[in-house]
Amino acid sequence: MGQIKTAGEIAAMREAGRVVATALQRMRQMADVGVSLRELDRAAADVLADAGATSAFLGYHPRWAPTPFPGVICASVNDAVVHGIPTGYRLQDGDLVSIDFGAFLDGWCGDSAISFTVGAASPEDQQLIEATEQAMLRGIEAARVGNKMGDIAYAIGGAARRAGYGLLADHGGHGVGRAMHEDPHVPNDGRPGRGIKLLPGLVIAIEPMLILGGKDGYVPDDDGWTLRSANGRRAAHFEHTIAITADGPEILTLP
Numbered sequence: 001m002g003q004i005k006t007a008g009e010i011a012a013m014r015e016a017g018r019v020v021a022t023a024l025q026r027m028r029q030m031a032d033v034g035v036s037l038r039e040l041d042r043a044a045a046d047v048l049a050d051a052g053a054t055s056a057f058l059g060y061h062p063r064w065a066p067t068p069f070p071g072v073i074c075a076s077v078n079d080a081v082v083h084g085i086p087t088g089y090r091l092q093d094g095d096l097v098s099i100d101f102g103a104f105l106d107g108w109c110g111d112s113a114i115s116f117t118v119g120a121a122s123p124e125d126q127q128l129i130e131a132t133e134q135a136m137l138r139g140i141e142a143a144r145v146g147n148k149m150g151d152i153a154y155a156i157g158g159a160a161r162r163a164g165y166g167l168l169a170d171h172g173g174h175g176v177g178r179a180m181h182e183d184p185h186v187p188n189d190g191r192p193g194r195g196i197k198l199l200p201g202l203v204i205a206i207e208p209m210l211i212l213g214g215k216d217g218y219v220p221d222d223d224g225w226t227l228r229s230a231n232g233r234r235a236a237h238f239e240h241t242i243a244i245t246a247d248g249p250e251i252l253t254l255p
């Protein structure tokens with residue numbers, strides 16, 4: 001069971017979330033053909049500095065990673081699903097980009113992700129992006145007192161599967177608080193009515209990762225971080241940090 005946050009703690013997390021949303025908004029505006037992932041990373045670092053916030057990603061070093069993460073954003077392009085490194089790669093016409101960004105402000109974390117295309121988008125990519133955002137919104141809608149974790153998983157997974165997409169295997173959302181990754185795990189697929197009860201004050205990240213072609217498999221890149229779809233197809237990722245309240249779900253990562 002994750003830690004239950006007070007109204008005051010949720011208010012502090014809303015401020016952290018605002019910084020995250022502001023940076024994502026800035027990167028979305030900036031991203032275009034010819035712009036490098038490193039330039040987007042620098043823009044996000046500037047937002048952190050201006051807000052007196054710190055990165056949740058830079059230097060992050062989980063057991064499975066060969067090196068500490070070298071950027072403040074994850075930038076995953078095309079068949080990269082998540083955990084892409086913000087290199088000097090310059091965006092090309094028709095690229096599908098997913099940006100994941102986390103920040104700490106006053107000791108509280110916000111975690112959010114968006115996906116978009118640059119230049120001329122293919123209808124297939126546009127539909128994938130819309131379906132991924134919809135799956136996230138369905139999951140948020142199910143994040144209500146009286147429901148269980150399985151109801152969120154079923155809402156996300158059902159939306160993705162019905163539309164024929166894969167869901168990145170072994171990955172899902174998580175509790176958020178003083179740390180970026182807290183209990184409980186938030187699965188992106190599952191059966192309704194199962195799992196822990198959703199209580200007021202639970203703060204979680206809801207983050208579907210959808211893949212074209214209906215398969216869930218992935219392969220790690222040689223860089224040790226990037227996870228690419230095993231079928232080589234494109235993927236999209238959306239994420240919000242939300243608080244479950246007596247009045248319903250509240251998205252904390254808004255500008």
Ligand code: MG
Nearest residue numbers: 100101111112
């Ligand atoms: Mg994230």
Ligand code: MG
Nearest residue numbers: 111205207239
């Ligand atoms: Mg997350």
